[in-house]
Amino acid sequence: xxxxxxxxxxxxxxxxxxxxxxxxxxxxxxxxxxxxxxxxxxxxxxxxxxxxxxxxxxxxxxxxxxxxxxxxxxxxxxxxxxxxxxxxxxxxxxxxxxxxxxxxxxxxxxxxxxxxxxxxxxxxxxxxxxxxxxxxxxxxxxxxxxxxxxxxxxxxxxxxxxxxxxxxxxxxxxxxxxxxxxxxxxxxxxxxxxxxxxxxxxx
Amino acid sequence: xxxxxxxxxxxxxxxxxxxxxxxxxxxxxxxxxxxxxxxxxxxxxxxxxxxxxxxxxxxxxxxxxxxxxxxxxxxxxxxxxxxxxxxxxxxxxxxxxxxxxxxxxxxxxxxxxxxxxxxxxxxxxxxxxxxxxxxxxxxxxxxxxxxxxxxxxxxxxxxxxxxxxxxxxxxxxxxxxxxxxxxxxxxxxxxxxxxxxxxxxxxxxxxxxxxxxxxxxxxxxxxxxxxxxxxxxxxxxxxxxxxxxxxxxxxxxxxxxxxxxxxxxxxxxxxxxxxxxxxxxxxxxxxxxxxxxxxxxxxxxxxxxxxxxxxxxxxxxxxxxxxxxxxxxxxxxxxxxxxxxxxxxxxxxxxxxxxxxxxxxxxxxxxxxxxxxxxx
Numbered sequence: 001x002x003x004x005x006x007x008x009x010x011x012x013x014x015x016x017x018x019x020x021x022x023x024x025x026x027x028x029x030x031x032x033x034x035x036x037x038x039x040x041x042x043x044x045x046x047x048x049x050x051x052x053x054x055x056x057x058x059x060x061x062x063x064x065x066x067x068x069x070x071x072x073x074x075x076x077x078x079x080x081x082x083x084x085x086x087x088x089x090x091x092x093x094x095x096x097x098x099x100x101x102x103x104x105x106x107x108x109x110x111x112x113x114x115x116x117x118x119x120x121x122x123x124x125x126x127x128x129x130x131x132x133x134x135x136x137x138x139x140x141x142x143x144x145x146x147x148x149x150x151x152x153x154x155x156x157x158x159x160x161x162x163x164x165x166x167x168x169x170x171x172x173x174x175x176x177x178x179x180x181x182x183x184x185x186x187x188x189x190x191x192x193x194x195x196x197x198x199x200x201x202x203x
Numbered sequence: 204x205x206x207x208x209x210x211x212x213x214x215x216x217x218x219x220x221x222x223x224x225x226x227x228x229x230x231x232x233x234x235x236x237x238x239x240x241x242x243x244x245x246x247x248x249x250x251x252x253x254x255x256x257x258x259x260x261x262x263x264x265x266x267x268x269x270x271x272x273x274x275x276x277x278x279x280x281x282x283x284x285x286x287x288x289x290x291x292x293x294x295x296x297x298x299x300x301x302x303x304x305x306x307x308x309x310x311x312x313x314x315x316x317x318x319x320x321x322x323x324x325x326x327x328x329x330x331x332x333x334x335x336x337x338x339x340x341x342x343x344x345x346x347x348x349x350x351x352x353x354x355x356x357x358x359x360x361x362x363x364x365x366x367x368x369x370x371x372x373x374x375x376x377x378x379x380x381x382x383x384x385x386x387x388x389x390x391x392x393x394x395x396x397x398x399x400x401x402x403x404x405x406x407x408x409x410x411x412x413x414x415x416x417x418x419x420x421x422x423x424x425x426x427x428x429x430x431x432x433x434x435x436x437x438x439x440x441x442x443x444x445x446x447x448x449x450x451x452x453x454x455x456x457x458x459x460x461x462x463x464x465x466x467x468x469x470x471x472x473x474x475x476x477x478x479x480x481x482x483x484x485x486x487x488x489x490x491x492x493x494x495x496x497x498x499x500x501x502x503x504x505x506x507x508x509x510x511x512x513x514x515x516x517x518x519x520x521x522x523x524x525x526x527x528x529x530x531x532x533x534x535x536x537x538x539x540x541x542x543x544x545x546x547x548x549x550x551x552x553x554x555x556x557x558x559x560x561x562x563x564x565x566x567x568x569x570x571x572x573x574x575x576x577x578x579x
Contacts, residue, residue, distance in 0.1 A: 051473055052388065065388045066413055066473050068299050072384050073279070076243030080252055084373045088366060111358055118362035125366065140384050148474070153395040154409055155478025159471075195359075 019197065023103050026116050026190035030096035033123055033183040036173065037130060038089045040180055041082045045134070045170035046141045051148060051160030056141050058082045058134060063144075066159070074140045078133050085133070088126035095119040110198050117195040120188040127184045134174060223372060229311075230272055233260050237312045239270055239280060245295025246280060253320030256280055258312030268314035269293065271305055280314055299389040299413075389413045391473045396441075398480055402541045403505055404433075404446040405465060405482050411441050414471045419443065421468040424451045427458055433465075443469065449540070452505040455484055459564065488563050489538060493572045498557050499545045502538040510536050510544075510561040516552035528552045550576040 046056040054063030059082040061075050096119070099112045141164060148159035173179050222238060229237035239256040249268070250256065258270050258280075265283050271293065272278040281293035284301055291310055294301040391414035399406045409416075422433030424447050431454075435446035445465065455463055461484050468477045489508055490501040502508055512533040520526045529551060538544050538561075548555055554575040561568055 066391055068389045068413070070299065070387060070389065071244040071247070071295070071297055072387060073243050073245060074384065076245065076252065080242040081373065084370065087369070091362075091366075114358040115362075118359040121359070121363055122366045125363075125370070129370065143384050144388070148390055150390075150392075152393060152476075154393040155395075155467075155476050157391070157393055157474065157476040159391045159414075159474040 019194070020103055020108070022190065022194060023099060023108075023112060023116070026120075026187065026194055027096040027099040027103070029183060029187045029190055030092055030116060030119060030123070031100070033180060033187045034089045034093035034096060036183055037123070037127065037180045038086060038093070039169070040130065040134070040173045040178075041086055041089075043169040043173070044167050045137070045174070047165045047167060048141065048144055048162055049165065050162040052144050052162040054144075056137065058130075058137060059086070072140065075137065078137050078140075081129070081133050085126050085130050088122050092119045092123045113191070113194040113198040116191040120184070120191040123184045124181075124188055127178075127181050130180065131174075131178060134178075230278055233311050235260055237270065239278060239312075241280065241317075243295075245298050246282070247297040249282075249296050250280065250317060251320055253324050255318040255320075255323060256314050257316040257318070258314045260311070261313050263310065263313040269310050270312040270314065271309045272311055273305070273309060278311070298387060300387055303386070391471060393471065393476050395478065395480075398482065400482055400484075401444065403449070403452075404435075404444060405480075407443045407445070407467075407480070409441045409443070414473050416441070416443060416469055417472055418470045419445070419467060420470050420475065421466070423466045424448070425464040425466065426451055426455050426460060429454055443467070447505075449505065452484075452540075456486065456504075456506050456564075460484060486564060488568060489559075489561060491559060491570050491572065493557075493574065496548045496550070496574055496576070497545055498548060498572060498574075499543055500538055500559065501543045502540060505540045507540055508538045508561050508563075510538055510559055512536055512546070513558045513560075514548055515556040515558065517554055517556065518552040548574050552576070 041058040042060070044055045044057045048054040048056070048063065052063065052065045054061060054065075056063070056075065059079050061072070061079070063070055063072065095115045099116055102109060102112055145162050145164040147161050150157050225234060225236065226238045226240070228234065229239075237258040237260075239258060241250045241252055241254045241256060244252060246268070256268075256270070263269050263283060265286055268280055268282050269291070270278055270280045271291070279293070279302070281295050281298075281302060283291055284294045285292040287304070289307055290304040291307055292301050292304050389412075392410075392412040393414070394410040396408040396410050397406075398408075416438050419433075419436045419438070422436060422445050424431040424433065429451075431448045431451040433445045434448050437444045445467065447463070447465070451463065454460075462481050463484060465480050465482060466477070467480075469475060487503050489510065490503065492499045492501075500510065514531040514533065515527060516529040516531070517525045518528045533546070536544060548557060554573060557572045557574065559570045559572075
């Protein structure tokens with residue numbers, strides 16, 4: 001009986017109102033992080049004008065060079081890798097929604113903390129991949145800019161210029177410290193607090 | 204029943220690991236069979252991103268899709284365009300340009316078939332979502348609120364491990380190729396094929412790719428310190444014919460120049476090009492020919508020549524000695540460039556001499572032709 005009471009009190013403390021609010025906050029941050037990361041993959045990051053016209057997002061691109069639509073191997077591979085990042089994003093979003101729904105319904109469960117913690121770790125891990133492929137994409141897209149001229153047997157051939165513009169989305173989402181990463185670390189901090197509390201109170 | 208399920212599970216895991224080994228190891232060593240996930244759109248519409256390509260080791264020919272690997276992690280499945288001595292040139296069906304030539308030793312497999320992405324990706328994702336839902340439902344709805352200490356972090360570890368495995372597998376199967384975006388851009392290219400002097404000008408034939416000649420912006424002939432602008436030009440497909448003003452040729456002739464320089468600025472559909480070309484000038488003496496009583500003088504130079512013509516009619520005297528009967532002076536005749544002047548000498552004596560005199564490159568040229576009239 002005494003054990004039952006102790007267990008009840010411990011559970012009450014673990015699933016207190018404060019804890020509930022923290023769980024909701026963590027889940028909300030997780031949801032935002034997941035959506036931000038998802039948006040980062042679908043919103044255009046660069047625009048190219050001039051002899052090469054195109055628009056580049058991580059998961060898709062459209063580029064016309066000298067009136068020919070072209071496909072670039074690196075960007076194709078990046079699009080493919082973005083699917084993997086989005087699987088992780090889907091997991092983060094689903095975990096957050098699940099945590100919110102269960103918390104709001106009053107069906108608290110210790111495994112929610114584990115789920116939030118694991119999804120925040122997955123998020124950080126995949127943010128690294130996201131930033132990596134974003135850097136590769138930037139390098140690839142920026143290499144398209146410049147003057148297209150060469151010397152051939154016919155003489156000096158000038159084909160035109162291509163200019164790169166970073167879109168507003170890219171400026172917002174990928175400043176020096178990328179926004180998805182900032183939100184991701186907040187998510188990790190909150191879920192870690194919850195996880196520590198859970199570890200402390202678990203039997 | 205439990206044992207059977209365990210066997211099935213083990214078999215599924217074994218197949219999955221075998222496929223991963225084939226896909227991963229097949230890039231390093233040449234296996235009899237290889238699986239390759241298409242990640243690009245360069246082979247559209249034949250291969251789509253996400254398609255699993257089934258390839259075998261074996262001989263290949265022109266038109267076959269082959270898998271070549273430049274590094275153990277970077278492989279490409281493209282169609283064979285050309286087969287050379289020790290090298291292969293491939294091209295993606297959707298690519299406007301061919302790949303750089305690769306040594307035959309880099310070719311690892313020949314593609315024999317594919318599993319379309321919708322046949323494996325959609326069922327796999329659906330299965331994963333279903334299993335995840337089932338698992339989550341079991342964990343969160345049926346399990347107690349607080350798990351035992353030894354079971355804590357089990358979910359975290361599982362999730363992290365699964366995602367790490369997923370990440371590593373995906374990165375292994377779809378490595379990033381080296382960044383050579385500029386190479387695959389169909390840049391306009393113009394190369395000079397031939398340059399031939401023609402009447403009053405020059406004919407230039409170009410090899411042109413991904414563009415076309417639109418107009419000639421500037422055409423200038425440079426000769427010593429003088430500049431002459433082209434008077435006319437004509438564009439026909441890859442050919443450009445330019446007309447150089449006659450004054451330029453006359454000046455070149457006067458100065459004894461053997462070549463002249465042409466600068467052309469040509470606008471293309473995308474951009475322009477500027478070329479400086481040197482054209483040799485060949486000055487030829489007038490060609491004088493005689494056809495019975497018809498005398499023909501041809502000028503194959505781009506400048507006119509001033510020629511004086513005189514006909515001497517000669518008869519034989521009673522003693523058999525030649526006797527000048529008449530001298531016909533045709534005067535100064537201008538032989539136009541690239542033209543032929545002809546004159547039929549009428550019979551006025553037994554025979555006649557046609558004397559032609561003109562100046563060629565500062566020296567007097569004198570030619571005499573004999574016409575013997577046939578006695579009727």
